[in-house]
Each structure stands twice: as structure tokens, then as C-alpha cells.
Amino acid sequence: MSEPKPLTRNQTLVLDTLSAEHAPLSAYDILDRLREEGLKAPLQVYRALETLTERGLAHRLESLNAFVACAGDDCHRSGVIGFAICEKCGSVAEFSDFVLRQRLEGWADRQGFHPHETTIEMRGMCAACSVAA
Numbered sequence: 001m002s003e004p005k006p007l008t009r010n011q012t013l014v015l016d017t018l019s020a021e022h023a024p025l026s027a028y029d030i031l032d033r034l035r036e037e038g039l040k041a042p043l044q045v046y047r048a049l050e051t052l053t054e055r056g057l058a059h060r061l062e063s064l065n066a067f068v069a070c071a072g073d074d075c076h077r078s079g080v081i082g083f084a085i086c087e088k089c090g091s092v093a094e095f096s097d098f099v100l101r102q103r104l105e106g107w108a109d110r111q112g113f114h115p116h117e118t119t120i121e122m123r124g125m126c127a128a129c130s131v132a133a
């Protein structure tokens, strides 16, 4: 087991930007926030995001085409990551579920399907927004 490489400056900047935010950010949102830090090209952000998502430090929300910092240290090791996206305030809650993972893996096994990645996205209203509604 080799230690993971330390993050580059750009990767750290992108991760810090995502961590400071409670809502998902698109690559262009991130670029806007990092212009003062000298990032100019979308590709710089995309490259950093690619490494961060590969290492499980950030996740991509497919339905929003946006990114969030990982909420937990080992969520990505549990296989199935779920997101509850509030359509009102834009907050995203991340969870992982072991039983869900077992069921999905069971299905994949029976079908002979080899999943590369599984993401579950729930959209609706968070607890705070439901109370306010």
C-alpha cells in the first residue's frame, strides 16, 4: 500500500471551495470563485475535479452536473453513495447505505452486470424547507 500522493495546489483549492459550500457547485462556479487564486481555464478545474472524485474526496451529482465535497471519510468505500437534493434551498445531504448496497450488488450479480459506480440521487424537499412550507 502506497500513501496517496499529496494534493496539488489546484486540487486543494478546488476541494476547499467545495468544502466551504453547502450546495453543489458546477465547474464554472468553482472557476469563478478561484479566479483570484490564478485559475483561468476550465480544464484546470476539470482536471482537479477528476482527481478529487477518483479519490473519493468529492462527488459528482449527475442530475445537476455539479460537484460536492465528500461528507464522510469512508462513504466511498461503502460502494453505494446516496444524495438527497433539496430542490428548494439546494442543500445536499450525503449518505451511504449498506443494505441498499447489498441489494444492488445482489441484483447485479444475478444479472451478471459489473457496476463501475453506483450513485443514488433523491430529489425533493429537506426537513428545514418542509417545516417552512
Ligand SMILES: [Zn+2]
Pocket (backbone or CB within 6 Å): 056, 059, 069, 070, 071, 072, 075, 076, 081, 094
Ligand atoms: Zn462521500
Ligand SMILES: [Zn+2]
Pocket (backbone or CB within 6 Å): 086, 087, 088, 089, 090, 091, 125, 126, 127, 128, 129, 130
Ligand atoms: Zn431545503
